[in-house]
Amino acid sequence: MYDVKSMKAEEFISHDEILETLRYAEENKDNEEVVDSIIKKARLRKGISHREALVLLDCTLEDRNREIAELARSIKQDFYGNRIVMFAPLYLSNYCVNGCVYCPYHLENRNIARKKLSQEDIIREVTALQDMGHKRLVLETGEDPINSPIEYVLESIRTIYGVKHKNGAIRRVNINIAATSVDNYRRLSDAGIGTYILFQETYHKESYERLHPTGPKHNYRYHTEAMDRAMQGGIDDVGLGVLFGLELYRYELAGLIMHAEHLEAAFGVGPHTISVPRIRNADDIDADSFSNGIDDDVFAKLVSVIRIAVPYTGMIVSTRESQACRERVLELGVSQISGGSRTSVGGYILPEPEDEKSEQFEVSDTRTLDEIVKWLIDKGHIPSFCTACYREGRTGDRFMMLLKSGQIQNCCQPNALMTLKEYLIDYASLETREAGEAMIERELGRITNMKVLGKARENLIAIGNGSRDFRF
DSSP: OOOTTTTTHHHHSSSHHHHHHHHHHHHHHTHHHHHHHHHHHHHHHHOHHHHHHHHHHHHOOOHHHHHHHHHHHHHHHHTTTTEEEEEEEEEOOOOOOOOTTTTTTTTTTOSSOOOBHHHHHHHHHHHHHHHHTOOOOEEEOOOOOTTTTTHHHHHHHHHHOOOEEETEEEEEEEEEEEOHHHHHHHHHHHHHOOOOOOOOOSSSSHHHHSSSSSSSSHHHHHTTTTTHHHHTTOOOOOOEEETTSSSOOHHHHHHHHHHHHHHHHHOOOOOOOEOBBOOOBBBBBBBBGGGOOOOOHHHHHHHHHHHSSSTTTTTEEEETSSSHHHHHHHHHTOOEEEEOOOOOOTTSSSSSOOGGOOOOSSOOOOOOOHHHHHHHHHHHEEEEOOHHHHHOOOOOOHHHHHHHHHHTTTHHHHHHHHHHHHHHTTTTHHHHHHHHHHHHHHTTTTOHHHHHHHHHHHHHHHTTTOOOOOOO
């Protein structure tokens, strides 16, 4: 049974519905009339259904695929402009009680160095991240009720928000931790987190249970229904994602869009973000041993179709991907990227010895944050360190209402420029600062609201004189 409003995982992610969707897409992928009707609907910028998304994904008509890519670019520009939000992951602990076969944290891995940050360690790591220029973090930790209980996570959040070094401050902490209870989500909401992120890994229940043979994560229903409990606990910004490579990508895209549809139907607001990680090598993990890997062309098509299907949702690509791959998908729909990332516990302070590796996956884009900021500027993207919406209460349906109406541009554009100005003064190399200052002046000319423009210029002057943390 398929019921988009159901609170049962097997009903809002219906296996039979996905199989029927895949059959429908296969039958219609090169039907010009069907494809054209979907593209016409997508041009309205209100999204398309999971069945329609699969037809576009499967389409092999070259001229239509060019239209799909151009439409994705246009939609991304309409809603997110040329702004790219910057963040970094912070790994708290790699102790884990689960047996996930694709993750080096799995319980049976005796090779990986098990580590957990103390609150003093966290202060040092956060100081290092602030000295790079970061304002937004994503906390990561393995699932272990002894080594990383919810109390440890909450204490760590308080510690992070309390670190102020020079002009640095972490203004937003997102959380990527294991599925938990409504009460614990309420505690996370009260602690002032931004988005709660949880990757589904795979929506295929049989594969999910095989890939998670032991530990609490084995429970497909509890994991898949986590976003419902998070919203019930007061977290109205949630982030979805699958790990591409574990299962057939067509199945995963159908499940991903169905999950977004469910959140919209059940709670009135879809996911705040969608992440699209691909499996990577790590200690005790050979990515090539998973037979469902996808190449860069398929990956780019996936990003395009997701952007068209859920036009209002932010899209995230991490340093798992190479510079070339990230450059390609930035144009097609991605609105957030990480920079200068370390995927090891304590990795921002000192490089790890070879015999003490604790990283979760190999990083493909190893450039520094400053190098990535300069690269983005050179490519015409505005590196944004903005966290204003969360701190001004523009979350959940309030954020989506502003985004859909286009009014968010009056906030996002000046906020991006002001936070870039902070970065340029406090952290950038001379070359990056010169390029960034020129970009700010160019981009100010695109602000059409004279009142907003005047205030933005006033704030930029104040930032140049030493003030910080202005926001619209």
